[in-house]
Amino acid sequence: MSYKINEGIIEEKGKVVAPEAVFRLGRFSVLSDGIDTEFVISKRPAQIQFVFELAPIPNFTLHFRDRPLDVEQTNALVKYGYFILDEGRICFVSSRINEFLEAAFGDLSLSKLIKLLRTLFQEGLIIEIPSDLIEQLRTNQQKESHHKKLFVQSLYPYQEAGVNWLSFCAENAVGTILADDMGLGKTAQVIALCCDVLEKNPKSKILIVVPNPLIDNWVREFRFFAPSIIPYLHYGNQRRGVVSAFDNYNVIITPYSTMSSDIAMFEEIYFDLALFDEASMLKNPKSGRSLSARRLEIGVIVAMSGTPVENSLMDAWALSDLVFTGFLGTEKDFKSTYVDSNIADTLNKNLDELENSLRQITLRRMKKDVLKQLPERLDIHTAVSLSEKETIRYDLIIDEMKNDAANGAGGILPLINKLQQFTAHPALLDSSISRDVRTLKANSAKFELLILQLDKIANAKGKVIIFATFHKAIDLIQGAIKERYKVSPGIIDGRTPNEERQPLIDDFSASNGFDVLLLHPKTAGMGFNITAATNVIHYSRQWNPALEEQATARAWRNGQEQVVNVYYMFYANTIEEKIDERLRLKQQLSERVVSVTDDKETDKQIMLAYLETLES
Incomplete structure (x- = not known):
């Protein structure tokens, strides 16, 4: 038999010898430069290492015994499953390595590349994977998001970077x-x-x-x-x-x-x-x-x-x-x-x-990581969707108010109180509702959102102060937190003796991990320093915006060294949304002084104005 080597491939009479036939040859001679040279087939599969590089384009190189294979060796290995060493040995690889070679040097989408790199790393066939692979590829390809025709607001720099990353991922499936x-x-x-x-x-x-x-x-x-x-x-x-x-x-x-x-x-x-x-x-x-x-x-x-x-x-x-x-x-x-x-x-x-x-x-x-790009306080206004059952109950209370308004509005203030209790939780008006967390969530979309938010804060081992208006609502939230998180929140409201209030804050500040303080916005909304909290939740909305501002200032004040998240929860398409709009307007017109009063006549005027909008 007369064999020749052409570009790293074994040929016989000008035709490529099938890889399985080469493997069966054992020892054989190859005519090279007019001289017969003896070659031997290595029966042990060669241990190949993959090296991945991002520039100038994503590509793999192959190494054997810490030495890179040249172009001919690489092409032969990828195409035929073997490569020729200078010392006269021909090395084959396992079928498993052949599968990886086919993937690495084939049509490789980004998702296939990410999956392949992980598999190679797990099997010890590659030493290192770039931890920011996607971002490096995006930067190399100079890809950026195209969202600015439809997206009308400004983003923080880290958000722009996030959108670019998401866009690149989406484009590459x-x-x-x-x-x-x-x-x-x-x-x-x-x-x-x-x-x-x-x-x-x-x-x-x-x-x-x-x-x-x-x-x-x-x-x-x-x-x-x-x-x-x-x-x-x-x-x-x-x-x-x-x-x-x-x-x-x-x-x-x-x-x-x-x-x-x-x-x-x-x-x-x-x-x-x-x-x-x-x-x-x-x-x-x-x-x-x-x-x-x-x-x-x-x-x-x-x-x-x-x-x-x-x-x-x-x-x-x-x-x-x-x-x-x-x-x-x-x-x-x-x-x-x-x-x-x-x-x-x-x-x-x-x-x-x-x-x-x-x-x-x-x-x-x-x-x-992005502290320098953030304001000291993040106001997060979240509209809550009334469930169908809640919508029916809400509309019934509004109908009562409409009837009262038509007859002189003499009973509007008790009805406002009723509405505020309902938006805290229907259980404040309906004693038949069980106080376990599952039932409370099922009967109030706002309460469901509260628990969802507390889950995240608890997971991050954060501290939060929650403002709620009614004693019943505070007790209801406290019971739910005890049941779900095995934490007993401190309460500061009208029932808390003055001498016990600061010690509750001290205990909260000194505690490790997730903790909660439940506060009444009027009782605990002024005078206290609670900078241990980096989360504030306004669960019951105050109809006087200044009360909420002062309540938020318990955590967001001198001495606070971290960004404070302030969550405002309000029911969409209700009086609470109107209250939320008043608060935002107040923040935009910060030069305007809003006095802190407990003016029930003002509440009455707000409610009657809202009812008029429903008639129009």
Whole structure:
């Protein structure tokens, strides 16, 4: 037999010898430069190392025994599964390595590249993966988001960077987790992403799935950030059960419960982009809502969660597998590799590889990372959607007020008090409602949102002060916090003796981890220094804006060294929304002095003016 080597390939009579035939040769002679040279087939698979480089373009080089293979050796190995060493040896690789070679040197999308790099690293075939792979690729390609025609507000620099990152991922069909810290504006960033997607393709369909209480808030956020985009709300008894209802809309907003119940309808549509707000609601992969989400036909998924890992590493697997199926392996394999029944044993594992993998598809910035870009105080106004049951009860109270107003408004003040109790929680008016957390959430959308927010603060081991008006509401919240978080919040209201108030604040300030103080805005809204809290929740809205300003100043004052999140919760399309608008107006006109009074006549005037708007 007369064999020759041509560009690193074994040939016989001018034809390439099949790799399996080469492997069977054992020892054989090759005519090289007119001289017969003996070659030997190495029977042991060669241990190849992959080296990944980003510049000038993403590419792999191959190494054997710490020496790089040249172009001929690389081409032969990729195409035929062997390469020739100078010392007369021909080395083959295993079928598993051949699969990796085919992937690495084939048509490699970004999602396939990310998955391949992780697999190579896990198998010890690559030493290092860039932790900021996506951002480096985006920068090298000079890719930026195109959202500024539809998005009318300004973003902080870190938010612009976030939108650019999300845009690059979406363009390359890589699902991601947006896990920025609370208050850093995840909603603004994903709305800018929606604008980017629609500017690139105006026919795109976008699905946004949210917790029930946040439906109206999302509509208001679109109105503020991208007013030309009109979302379609799909929820409630009046919703249409046909796909054609979505025909004239690019953005569809629906709650998790409706997505699950109408999944047969939703899976008929292809969505270019899907956003899952408060995606920790999908952390149980076997829940009905998670199974429904996985039935949807989606181009790219973004999961929004300030707490991607709440109780277990399985939370991270569930969200990652939702946005990027298979990236972290199967649930069974992930659990056996990383999760122990004893959390201490889990922490003792080497989690560096997992953390690096998660960073590839997760964008997480903490306040401390972007502190210089932030104001000292973040005001977060959240519109809460009344449930259908709550809407009926609210309308009944409003009807009572209308009747009273028509007869001289002599009884309007007690009715205002009744309305304020209702917006705190229907249980204040209905003693038959059980006080357990599950029931309280089911009967009040605002309370459900409160618990959702407290879950995030508790997970971050933050401290929060909550302002509520009625003693019954304060007690109800305290009981729920005890049940859910095993924490006993201090209470400062009219029932708290003066000598006990400062010690409660001192205990709160000295405590470690998650803690809560429940305060009445009039009793504890002035005079106290509570800078240990970096979160303030106005659960019961004050009809006098100055009261809320002074209450917020308990945490946001001299001595506070961190950014303070101030959450204002109000029911959409109710008197509470009018109150919220008054507060925002006051903040915009800060030169104007608003006196702190307890003027029930002013409350009466506000209410009567509101009732007049309902008649028009």
